Amino acid sequence: MIPLTRLIGRRLSEAAGRSRQRLRDVVVDVTEPDGVATGLLLGRSAHARFVPWRDVRLHPRTGMPTQFVDGHPRAVVTGSELLLVRDVLDSRVYDVRARRTDRVAEVWLELREGRLEVAGVEVGARAMVRRLLPIEPSDRASTAPRMLLPLSAIHLMSPGGHRAQLSSAGSPVHRLSGAGTAHLLTHLPPDAAAELARRLPEQHRRRVVQRLHPRVGDRLRQALGSGSPARRPRTRRTDGWRLFLPPEDDHKGPR
Amino acid sequence: MTADAAPSASRAPGRSPGNRGRLIASLAVLGPGLLAGLSDDDPAGITTYSVLGTDHGYRLLWVLLLSTLALILFHNLASRMGVITGQGLIGLIRHRYGVRAGAAALLVLVVANTGTAAAEMAGVAAGSELLGVSRYVAVPIAAAGVTALVLLGSFHRVEHLLLAMASVFVAYVGAALLAHPDWGAAGRGLLVPALSFSHAETGIVAATVGTTLAPWGLSFIQSYAVDKRLTVRDLPYERVDVVLGAVLTGVIGFFVVVGCAETLHPDGLHIQSASDAAVALRPIAGDFAGGLFAVGLVGAALLAAAVLPLSTAYSVCDLTGSQAGLDSRFADARVFYGTNVAVTALASALVLLPHVHLLPLLVATQALNAVLLVPLLVAMHLLSRDPDVMGGRTAGPAASMAQLLVIAGVTASAVLLIA
Numbered sequence: 001m002i003p004l005t006r007l008i009g010r011r012l013s014e015a016a017g018r019s020r021q022r023l024r025d026v027v028v029d030v031t032e033p034d035g036v037a038t039g040l041l042l043g044r045s046a047h048a049r050f051v052p053w054r055d056v057r058l059h060p061r062t063g064m065p066t067q068f069v070d071g072h073p074r075a076v077v078t079g080s081e082l083l084l085v086r087d088v089l090d091s092r093v094y095d096v097r098a099r100r101t102d103r104v105a106e107v108w109l110e111l112r113e114g115r116l117e118v119a120g121v122e123v124g125a126r127a128m129v130r131r132l133l134p135i136e137p138s139d140r141a142s143t144a145p146r147m148l149l150p151l152s153a154i155h156l157m158s159p160g161g162h163r164a165q166l167s168s169a170g171s172p173v174h175r176l177s178g179a180g181t182a183h184l185l186t187h188l189p190p191d192a193a194a195e196l197a198r199r200l201p202e203q204h205r206r207r208v209v210q211r212l213h214p215r216v217g218d219r220l221r222q223a224l225g226s227g228s229p230a231r232r233p234r235t236r237r238t239d240g241w242r243l244f245l246p247p248e249d250d251h252k253g254p255r
Numbered sequence: 256m257t258a259d260a261a262p263s264a265s266r267a268p269g270r271s272p273g274n275r276g277r278l279i280a281s282l283a284v285l286g287p288g289l290l291a292g293l294s295d296d297d298p299a300g301i302t303t304y305s306v307l308g309t310d311h312g313y314r315l316l317w318v319l320l321l322s323t324l325a326l327i328l329f330h331n332l333a334s335r336m337g338v339i340t341g342q343g344l345i346g347l348i349r350h351r352y353g354v355r356a357g358a359a360a361l362l363v364l365v366v367a368n369t370g371t372a373a374a375e376m377a378g379v380a381a382g383s384e385l386l387g388v389s390r391y392v393a394v395p396i397a398a399a400g401v402t403a404l405v406l407l408g409s410f411h412r413v414e415h416l417l418l419a420m421a422s423v424f425v426a427y428v429g430a431a432l433l434a435h436p437d438w439g440a441a442g443r444g445l446l447v448p449a450l451s452f453s454h455a456e457t458g459i460v461a462a463t464v465g466t467t468l469a470p471w472g473l474s475f476i477q478s479y480a481v482d483k484r485l486t487v488r489d490l491p492y493e494r495v496d497v498v499l500g501a502v503l504t505g506v507i508g509f510f511v512v513v514g515c516a517e518t519l520h521p522d523g524l525h526i527q528s529a530s531d532a533a534v535a536l537r538p539i540a541g542d543f544a545g546g547l548f549a550v551g552l553v554g555a556a557l558l559a560a561a562v563l564p565l566s567t568a569y570s571v572c573d574l575t576g577s578q579a580g581l582d583s584r585f586a587d588a589r590v591f592y593g594t595n596v597a598v599t600a601l602a603s604a605l606v607l608l609p610h611v612h613l614l615p616l617l618v619a620t621q622a623l624n625a626v627l628l629v630p631l632l633v634a635m636h637l638l639s640r641d642p643d644v645m646g647g648r649t650a651g652p653a654a655s656m657a658q659l660l661v662i663a664g665v666t667a668s669a670v671l672l673i674a
Contacts, residue, residue, distance in 0.1 A: 103576025189341030190486040
């Protein structure tokens, strides 16, 4: 497996030998549950060059990208695509099984039959400390991650990741139970929660909203623009927690 | 209408919330700007303003005005970034500039915040001793009180109590009014810039800028806006909150300067701390004015002593991704509450332990704050212009230009201080 931080910053040569470009980001399509690289972004952001994965040449021994055939300017990724550095690495994610938020410390990639796939993300202090230590990125590859969360088990909270997963029918957000969606809505920032609520089928949304803590429901209505002024603020600790979690059920994780 | 309703139908065209609705919404949003602003008037701030007034009279009041404008600009930016991105400042730095940049910023912030928290506890000790209470009684009670407030109180209770604590700043207004100031001279000092570029003047200018615009205040307001779950629709109200907080901060600083300029400056007195000012005020402006000054000092120290560990805890969780929130259970947010308790305990211990020389520690803390402030402001400026971070709400050219002017001013004041 290859850590993303080992890939980023590598220089790739154009096959014709005219130029060398630094690898800036990896474009991934999340239509497939685990996420498959569709191409690489090379060069500086203002003039970033998109190279489709089929035009990337790998080193025969290490399997690392070394050359590209040609590229063309492409300003933004669209639809169900996201950028691993911009939208995943070091960004906040919601773990749909553990029902809590965390921050991505490393993204692990894997070459399978010529395709570059996202094996999973690593969260937690251990991976973060490993990146802080002055060791070569290549040495990090030998430090196998203790536990990986596949993309199919997380919801990305960065704007780009959130939108890409909302756009993809295969994303975990579209397979969550009513309670699971209620938990996710509770953890998301209000505006992102409203964006998700707008995308839910009407019946499912109704079920989810019924499960929300009344205060989160109020907050959601406010964010959707349909709420009345906030309720009287709580002053007693026993009134409930800020997260106002919905009631527990037996269905943790995707439906 | 419920959240089940189609979004497009969620708001009747032309329907306005009305004045009462706007007022309620505005009151509900109040908090981040007020707390972050008012806690800038901590003992270090009060000391700086006291020295400014005592040593330079009304001459340098314009620095306070410019600092307040800078405070409005960057506190507004921080709260805006918190609302739009849903992340605190340190988390955002890690996300955009990598884990090493985030960790370096956090390391400096934690050390500086702990030192500053010690300064707040020293303010509690000094103020309480002026009021006849031993520091060995006052500091542990203050530490236990602010810790219990954060550990046991709900978000709104904490917010209400902190805002109530801030009302003690009225004491400074009272102390200044008792001194019967020369309002004409104060107005001229506020609006007509004058600077001799002597070491004493450049030093106090840099200190005033540094104490008004503090790194911990910037990180606090952003994380607190996230914790309060403000939405983009709340931003206009949040702007009112920020402006109100910053203006009140400036007004309180103004009255501290005016009180000292009117009473202590004409006699050529020199002070080293805010408690010196309280003592010096007594024979000139009366016991009541001196007592009010001491009460204000304790209240300011308590407010900042509660906010600083909170700011640190938010920042640590921002970097690590741990759950942070005043309404989280202890079991769910151990890092958050643990950091809060640790910073408070360490700060109190530094004040109470014998053989610990606080002065070098406080000087080093101020230096660290100064070192951190410029890179933080630059990072905020760059983040505010980054469409990947702010989406369609990036800072406009006028706001960016104003930010650059503030950064240039802060950098220049730091350079003048060193030169």
